[in-house]
Amino acid sequence: MLERHEIEAFLTLGDELHFGRTAERLHVSTTRISQTVAKLERRVGAALFHRTSRRVALTEAGRQLRDELRPAWDQVNAAVRRVSGTVSVAFVGAAGGQFVLRIVERYRERHPAAEVPVREAQLGEFATWLLDGVVDVALVPYPIEVPGLAAGGVLISEARMLAVSAQDPLAARQAVPVAELADLPVLPPAATFQEMLTCVGSGRGVLPVGAHVRRYYARPDVAYLPLTGADPVEWGLAWHAERADARVVALNRVAHEVVRGGASAA
């Protein structure tokens, strides 16, 4: 019945309520949106938008169509994304980005039609992203303690180190036994990792980190010491348990292949 470009023009205009922004999002001219929507209204036989040159609003019929069409159309697109292997991936931290890129590269070789967008997530965000469907998979530090998320198994294991201020007397030592942590001012989680390192650098506390941080977050104000006796930091993929999918298992398999193929943590 309706053509794809009509559906997308209608739904986007229903979101934006503005022909210019709609055209921009759809990478066409505003003219096209105007004509497409007009044609769609003729076809449906009812006005879908009230519009003056100053305001755009959905009519009752438009609201009804949007409410019914949006979920259905989303499902259509989800179906083709799944069959084409399109997966969106997030990573946490700089090293994760490096590693994810290698995984995605290998995955793309096997799914040439798949689009695999990669985004960076902050430590505090990734759980929400996965649960809300912002991304399908994320490379995150284990263990995952969020209910509803599933883990794909450890991919990277790295030594745990301690980030301390370069000014701190600790910085002169070779290593710190893990038992000493109890006596040190360990920083609480913050929104971004750089933020926490800045706190470390200013001497407000210390922070246990993975070994890769030494290389990816080298700073003059922060020193990194081995945390002797500590458990290693482990990384792996995570996803929304109920939305698990042929695509995510495929991506997880590829990730483990990349690891076995000699790729190791930074």
Added chain:
Amino acid sequence: MLERHEIEAFLTLGDELHFGRTAERLHVSTTRISQTVAKLERRVGAALFHRTSRRVALTEAGRQLRDELRPAWDQVNAAVRRVSGTVSVAFVGAAGGQFVLRIVERYRERHPAAEVPVREAQLGEFATWLLDGVVDVALVPYPIEVPGLAAGGVLISEARMLAVSAQDPLAARQAVPVAELADLPVLPPAATFQEMLTCVGSGRGVLPVGAHVRRYYARPDVAYLPLTGADPVEWGLAWHAERADARVVALNRVAHEVVRGGASAA
């Protein structure tokens, strides 16, 4: 992502597993189906059909896509049909057809984009049709005793008459009191109305009918007599209670307007 004609070609070919029949159903050439499906497969990045010049079958990916795409696409079309006012209507009996056509004509005036297919149903069929979604609304004799169906109110009320064989001594009388029915061989329901009238004509029994039957089913072998004292026969619209919809209420309203506007039973 996918174009309408691609989706329809894919889903139809998934049904038919035959390019020729698919092309026929879609009113295009087989060439088009071949090219469209080929393009779709390139776009998705996976073969959707195994095919030789002798056999067509869905691949695993094709099966998956079909299973996910079909319900989503059906929803898209249902949304469009609802907003455009498209309704499918069935009627029972010849007089019902006349009346339904008048209702539909008026309805179409108000919903110029609506397609309103009209079909005839046999007495024994209409409930199944409504429950299965074969049609959205039906004009049927009341009362409706099928659970799950809703009634739109009496539209037509006509005198009840008795169909008897022209050979029967009864045929000579002016009328039959309803009390006498208990002593007469009333025919049980059969698949079609003509079938039952044939039984009446052959003298196997009598049949209470609505007054319009006298005019629409006049036969030399059947005579119609007033059934004095009997309740009238009532007709009205029926629909699937849970799928009730702006369209069916609109159609029901139009039907009542047509009745009030001076249109009466045959």
Added chain:
DNA sequence: ATGTCTTACGGAAGACGTAATAATA
């Protein structure tokens, strides 16, 4: 040999953008 899917190619429909116009605040 026949039925069936695919490739080659010319024609038509319509999707698209630029420029000019109308309408609102």
Added chain:
DNA sequence: TATTATTACGTCTTCCGTAAGACAT
């Protein structure tokens, strides 16, 4: 007057059918 939607029109993609080819039974 400035912003925004609509109309007019020419271009160009691509959808489509006919005819010929390839393939399987």
